[in-house]
Structures are given as C-alpha cells and as structure tokens.
Amino acid sequence: MEFKIAELQKYTPQIGHLVSMMNYARYTTLQAVKGLNTEQLDFLPSENGNSIGALLLHMAAIEVGFQIEVFDKRRPNEQESAEWGAAYSLGNQGRQQIKRKPLEFYIDKLNQVRNTTLEEFKKRNDGWLYQERLWDDHQSNNYFIWFHVCEDEINHRGQIRIIRKMLHSS
Amino acid sequence: MEFKIAELQKYTPQIGHLVSMMNYARYTTLQAVKGLNTEQLDFLPSENGNSIGALLLHMAAIEVGFQIEVFDKRRPNEQESAEWGAAYSLGNQGRQQIKRKPLEFYIDKLNQVRNTTLEEFKKRNDGWLYQERLWDDHQSNNYFIWFHVCEDEINHRGQIRIIRKMLHSS
Numbered sequence: 174m175e176f177k178i179a180e181l182q183k184y185t186p187q188i189g190h191l192v193s194m195m196n197y198a199r200y201t202t203l204q205a206v207k208g209l210n211t212e213q214l215d216f217l218p219s220e221n222g223n224s225i226g227a228l229l230l231h232m233a234a235i236e237v238g239f240q241i242e243v244f245d246k247r248r249p250n251e252q253e254s255a256e257w258g259a260a261y262s263l264g265n266q267g268r269q270q271i272k273r274k275p276l277e278f279y280i281d282k283l284n285q286v287r288n289t290t291l292e293e294f295k296k297r298n299d300g301w302l303y304q305e306r307l308w309d310d311h312q313s314n315n316y317f318i319w320f321h322v323c324e325d326e327i328n329h330r331g332q333i334r335i336i337r338k339m340l341h342s343s
Numbered sequence: 344m345e346f347k348i349a350e351l352q353k354y355t356p357q358i359g360h361l362v363s364m365m366n367y368a369r370y371t372t373l374q375a376v377k378g379l380n381t382e383q384l385d386f387l388p389s390e391n392g393n394s395i396g397a398l399l400l401h402m403a404a405i406e407v408g409f410q411i412e413v414f415d416k417r418r419p420n421e422q423e424s425a426e427w428g429a430a431y432s433l434g435n436q437g438r439q440q441i442k443r444k445p446l447e448f449y450i451d452k453l454n455q456v457r458n459t460t461l462e463e464f465k466k467r468n469d470g471w472l473y474q475e476r477l478w479d480d481h482q483s484n485n486y487f488i489w490f491h492v493c494e495d496e497i498n499h500r501g502q503i504r505i506i507r508k509m510l511h512s513s
Contacts, residue, residue: 176478178486190360194490219509308346316348320364327494328501335502339389 174200187299191316192291195323199287202232202330205337206276214279215272218336225336227260227267228329229279233286234260235325239318240286243306244293290319344370357469361486362461365493369457372402372500375507376446384449385442388506395506397430397437398499399449403456404430406492410456413476413488414463460489 176197181189206214206225214226223231234257241249249257259270302316346367351359376384376395384396393401404427411419419427429440472486 175482176487176491177475177482177484178490179473179484187360190357190486193487194494197487197490198494218505221508222505303349305347312345312347314347314349316360317346317363317367320348320367321346324364324368324494324497327497328504331498331501332505334498335388335392335505338391 183295185298185302187302187316188294188297191302191319191323192294194320195287195290198323198326198330199283202229202283202326202333203280205330205333206279209276209337211273211275213337213340214274214276216336216340217268218339221264222336223263223267223332224271225333226274226279227263227271228333228336230260230271230282231263231267232326232329233257233279233282236286236290236322239322240289240293243315243318353465355468355472357472357486358464358467361472361489361493362464364490365457365460368493368496368500369453372399372453372496372503373450375500375503376449379446379507381443381445383507383510384444384446386506386510387438388509391434392506393433393437393502394441395503396444396449397433397441398503398506400430400441400452401433401437402496402499403427403449403452405495406456406460409488409492410459410463413485 178190178193180186181192184192206229209225214229215224217224237253237257238249238261241247241253259266302319303314305312305314306318307313308318308321348360348363350356351362354362376399379395384399385394387394407423407427408419408431411417411423429436472489473484475482475484476488477483478488478491
C-alpha cells in the first residue's frame with residue numbers, strides 16, 4: 174500500500190491532498206474494528222461511555238452534518254435529525270439507540286456517506302476549498318472543515334483502540 | 344481564534360498547510376489537559392493502560408523519533424534512547440518511568456520538540472515535502488510522515504479525553 178499526501182486523480186490538487194488524508198484515516202479506522210462482532214461493537218467501556226459501534230456511526234453522522242451544512246447550505250430536516258441525531262450527539266441517546274448491529278451495518282453507512290462526500294469533492298475545486306466560512310464563530314475555511322471531519326475520525330479511532338484493548342482484558 | 348488550513352508566513356505554501364494542521368492539533372491537545380494535576384496526569388485507566396502524562400510525552404517522543412530519522416538521517420543514539428525510549432514505547436516501561444511530574448514538565452517538552460520541528464521546516468521547501476521515502480516498507484513522502492505525527496497526536500488526544508472523563512467519574 175502507498176501512503177502519500179499528494180495530488181489524486183479526479184480531484185483538484187489541494188482536494189487531492191485532503192482526500193489522501195481522509196483515505197488514510199479511514200483505512201486505519203477499518204483496521205481498528207476489523208473482525209469485531211455485535212457484542213463487541215455494543216460493549217460500553219463505562220456507564221457514561223460510548224460503544225465502538227456508536228463511535229463508528231458518529232463518524233458518519235459528523236460527515237453527514239457537514240455535507241448538509243457545507244454542500245446543501247441548510248439545516249438538517251426532520252428525517253435527517255431522526256436518522257442521525259443519536260449518532261451525532263452520542264451520550265444517553267447513543268447508548269439507547271445504537272446497538273445490535275453487525276460490523277457491516279456501520280461500514281455500509283460509512284461508505285455510503287463517504288461516497289457522497291467524494292462525489293461532491295469531484296464537482297469542486299481548490300478555490301472552493303480555500304473559501305472562508307465561520308466554524309463555531311471562528312474564522313475558518315472549507316479546507317479546515319473537512320480536515321476537522323478527518324481529525325474527528327482519528328480522535329475517535331484512538332478511543333476505539335483503547336476500548337478494543339479493554340474488550341480483550343475483560 | 345482563526346482556524347484555517349492555508350499558507351503561513353515563514354513557510355513555503357504546502358509546509359504552511361501542514362503547520363496549520365499541527366498547530367490546530369496541538370491547540371486541542373493543550374485544551375484537553377488544561378488544569379490537570381500530577382495525580383491526574385499519573386492516573387492509569389486500566390492495569391495495562393497509559394496515563395495522560397505518558398501519552399503527552401509519547402507525542403513528543405514520536406516527533407523526536409521522526410526528527411532524528413528525517414532531518415538528521417540517522418538512528419537514535421544511546422542518550423536519545425535513554426531519554427525517550429519509555430515514552431516512545433509506552434507499556435510497562437512508560438508506566439514505571441513516566442510519573443510524578445507536573446503538567447508544565449510535559450508542556451515544556453512538547454514545546455521544545457515542536458520548536459525544533461518548526462525551525463527545520465523553515466529551512467525546507469515544498470519540493471522536500473513531496474520527496475518520497477519509505478515508511479514501514481510502504482511508499483510514502485515527507486508530507487505523509489509529518490501528517491502522521493499530527494494524526495498520532497490527535498489519536499492520543501482522543502484517548503486523553505476518554506481518560507479525563509474516567510477521572511471525573513472515579
């Protein structure tokens with residue numbers, strides 16, 4: 174396998190760099206959950222913690238949230254909030270609603286959502302990537318927003334690795 | 344505060360992008376450990392786990408490792424191995440050797456190491472960033488190596504956030 178941050182076919186140069194990072198992050202996420210069964214995906218590391226399954230769905234939910242905000246330029250509608258709310262917010266809602274699914278369920282969601290992002294990236298260019306926008310009241314740009322999607326995934330992959338370690342020692 | 348991935352003064356354009364990411368990751372790391380005392384920094388989430396202090400020193404150790412490999416083009420010498428070995432490897436060594444230090448100790452190390460990286464980046468250009476090299480037998484480039492330093496930090500910041508949550512509930 175090749176690990177480079179560089180231009181990629183089908184994307185403008187800087188979007189290619191961003192997609193290189195997102196691809197690598199996703200590769201490591203999938204490695205981190207390889208072979209887990211439903212019981213393991215539902216395991217709660219603590220009373221107030223999140224399961225690996227919930228963290229996986231959260232990664233997809235964060236990406237959906239930014240697709241709606243950045244690509245569609247609107248707020249989530251009722252159907253979207255119902256589908257993604259628990260995964261977006263995690264906590265109690267997540268613990269109650271996200272369980273009893275096999276790994277394939279989460280991977281399918283991650284793939285579906287990611288495909289939409291990549292299709293939208295193909296329609297855009299580096300000028301768009303540098304366009305400024307607000308992020309939580311901070312001056313930001315589209316490049317940062319999508320870097321943040323990637324770094325949020327990496328953050329939770331780190332947590333998944335800890336939780337997986339706990340599985341083996343419990 | 345401004346959160347953008349973009350060019351930065353004193354660096355060539357693509358190195359500026361990379362430093363934007365590293366700066367953001369570091370900002371979130373420091374936020375994640377703000378106000379922790381020595382006892383909290385030494386807390387072990389599980390028998391085989393790592394303390395927050397050890398994870399902080401690990402971030403610096405990984406960066407030192409790549410400085411030696413990439414900038415100095417050599418292997419760590421004895422003194423460096425003695426100083427950074429436990430933080431690099433974590434596990435038992437880390438649990439035994441990394442403790443009883445205040446937060447400032449870790450922050451000083453992180454700052455010292457980061458300053459060296461940034462000074463080295465200022466001497467280099469985008470051509471260097473795209474130079475290919477092997478990473479664990481995979482085809483890679485310098486951009487990827489330093490993105491990886493950043494993503495390893497983000498991964499452990501995610502773990503620090505979980506461990507900090509355990510502190511409050513224990």
